[in-house]
Amino acid sequence: MSVVAENLIWGVKRRTIVQDVSLSVAPGETLGLIGPNGSGKSSLLRLLAGLKRPASGRVQINGQDIAQVPRKALSRQVAFVQQSAATDTNVTVADVVRLGRTPHRSALAGWSEADEVAVTQALDRVEMGTRRKQPWQTLSGGERQRLHIARALAQSPQVMFLDEPTNHLDIHHQIEILRMVRDLDLTSIIALHDLNLAAMFCDRIVVLESGAVRACGTPAAVLTPETLHDVFRVSAHVSGSPESGRPHIRFSPE
Amino acid sequence: MSSGVSEDGAARLVLFLCLSLVALIAAVAAATAFGDYNIGLRTVFLSVTNELGLTGAEIAPIEQSVIWNLRLSRALVAALAGAGLALCGAILQALLRNALAEPFVLGVSAGASTGAVCVIVLGIGAGSLSLSLGAFAGAFAAFALVALLSNGATSGPNHTILAGVAASQLFNALTSYIVTTSGNAQQARDVMFWLLGSFGGVRWPDFQLLLIVVIVSFVICILMARSLDAFTFGDEDAAALGVPVVRIRLVLFGVTALLTATIVSMVGAIGFVGLVVPHAARYVVGPMHMRLLPACAMVGAVFMVIADIASRMIATQQTVPIGVVTALVGVPFFAIILYRARPQA
Known part of the structure; x- marks a missing residue:
């Protein structure tokens, strides 16, 4: 889209x-x-x-x-992933990803096959499919971020x-x-x-x-040295990365 | 078709609700049987079926009257009040994202107290109806003040809690001022008893009104249960999940204020039920509100009926204010929550 x-x-x-x-x-x-x-x-x-x-x-x-x-x-x-969103509530990995189905469910609707498929696929996509019952509080920073992305994916x-x-x-x-x-x-x-x-x-x-x-x-x-200098106020060398052809920025201390 | 995970949870919830329903019936029966003088459970049962026109057993009119007009209505109001306060606690803890939130955080009970004291001490109006109306008006005045101070609860949970604390302080100060400058000893005693909560004097009309308010509130809350879950990671996250945040907040704060004001105007300010029960229920059915809210209502009802029995049994020939009993149970629990909520090293 x-x-x-x-x-x-x-x-x-x-x-x-x-x-x-x-x-x-x-x-x-x-x-x-x-x-x-x-x-x-x-x-x-x-x-x-x-x-x-x-x-x-x-x-x-x-x-x-x-x-x-x-x-x-x-x-x-449209899904939105906030930066490091956290909670004190004792939710599990599966609970968090299920929240992603909120916009697809009416107030009293049960849990449908489509909901379950979306949640399973989202968890597999971020390689957390085997950890559905793990509490949120025990996840590392990287795992939490992956879980937020899974929740966004569950929104389809x-x-x-x-x-x-x-x-x-x-x-x-x-x-x-x-x-x-x-x-x-x-x-x-x-x-x-x-x-x-x-x-x-x-x-x-x-x-x-x-x-x-x-x-x-x-x-x-x-990402040119001029733009970096004007916008970020740093001096930098920009070189093309040999493998990808994408620019690589090296900052200088001056 | 449901997934394995949610089926487990659903079966557990149904089992839990059935057990707590049995516990509630047992507690209400006990509350009706025990008192200044005890009445046999058989008599209690026959008395109720008599009133419902199912049996025509011979029961002494005095016992019939005590059971039906005093104790049963009182036990049922206690159950509804417990359910309502627990529901309010669960809602506020979710909306304000704060483990220590409960109805009185919004200053609603302090406002209700001021309203009631105006009636008792200053004699604005007279009779129990105007006392309830005074409490009701005070509760909504407090709610309006909190809403005003926190921009309609849109400026963040901490802001709303601070506004609630400010409102509580203000209305408590007003209450103390009125009592100390205008009240006599008897009035001060009446006020004090009312402030700590009492189920004495509740009758069937109270039950009917409270039943309607609790059922309507419960239905609204259940319809919004999914949206409440979406607040797990905060307001913006809820909005990103498609929840109309401002509307949900205002409706649910309104429901909370209405429930609390109705309960406080009938039975006084009963603390800690709204705090303790949602946490206890969460241990059993988990944090998702479609399960948590019914569980809270049942646990709150059972807890309050038992607390009421205890308040009548602790001291002979005297009723300890119900707020004293709930606080004696609630404060240790509060301490446990504080201890568990400390930052993990």
Whole structure:
């Protein structure tokens, strides 16, 4: 499914946080949102997912204006993975993934065959199928993040939004999570901090600065020393990685 | 078709509900039989079937009257009050995502107390009806204040809890002020007894009103049980799962306020049931609300009826306020929750 945003503007009180952002994501594409702290990545992601209402502008998912789609119907097409969401409740792995079926169930409906298939497939997809009864509290950071992705998959979405899914994970789990998301057969939009990870896993990258789109294009086109200097205020060398042809960024201490 | 996992849970829930129903019937029978003077269970049973027109057994009118008009109505109101308070606790713990939340966190009982004290001490209106109305008005005033302070409960769970604490302090201060400046010794004693809760004086009309309120609240809560589950990882997560967060919050806070206000206006401020019961029920049927809410209602009902029996049996010739009994059980439990909720090293 395609995601198209037109002239999105959003702010709190008189401070504008997202300034006139337009972008478009093709079906099946993996789009990275990068930018310094406070550049509006998280806010833009929430606007695109329909969790916040823009002050003006609109978002279309598969040609439909999401402001016109009821919340529940939207949640059957669009999943959102928060950064490190946690709970004190004593839920199991299966309980958490079952929550993903919420938008597909009516208030009193029983647990259907389709629900069970979706949950089983989602758990298998993140390789946690054998751990259904394990309590949430005993999972590691990487396992929790995988479980959140499984829950999002159980929604059977066609678009997935992820807000810094690799936060607080070690490098192995960062790569594992992003590889998993890239290989999913759906459109995904990921807010990321790590520029090299964005270069490795995203088809295209949007660079945000102060809430506006500063650059947009393939990793090689966007991640130039000039942009990195202007937006992130670092000096860096960018070299092409020999295997993938994707850019590799080396920061210099100056 | 259900999965293996949910079938296990469902069978367990049904078994649990059946057992607690048996326990409830036994507790209500015991509450009707025991008292200042004990009446045989056989007489209790025949008396009830007499009233329902099923039998025509000979029973002394005084016993008939004690059983039917005093004890049975009291036991059934206790059961409903326990069920309602436990339901409120479960809802608030889910919405505020806080293990220590219970109805009184919203300051509703403090508001109800102030309303009741206005009636008892200041004599605004007279008679038991106006006392209930006063309590009811106070409860909703407190609720409105909390809603105002926390922007309609949209500014986060901690904010709502702080607003509740502020409202409780304010209304408790008002209550103390009114009692100390205007009350006499007898009034102070009446107020104190009422503040700690008492099932003395409840009659069938109370039961009928409470039954309607509890059933309506329960149905609304069950219809929203799935949505409550979606709050496990917070408001935004619930919204991402398609739940209309603001509407669910307002409706369920409203239901909680209505239930608490109705109960407090009838039987006073009975603490800790709303806190203790949901935690106990969660151990047995798990945290998902479609199972938790019915379990809470049953456990709360049984707990309150037993607490009421205890309140009449602990001291001879005297009834200990029910709030004292629930607190004596509740505080140790509260301590256990605090201990378990400490940060894991």
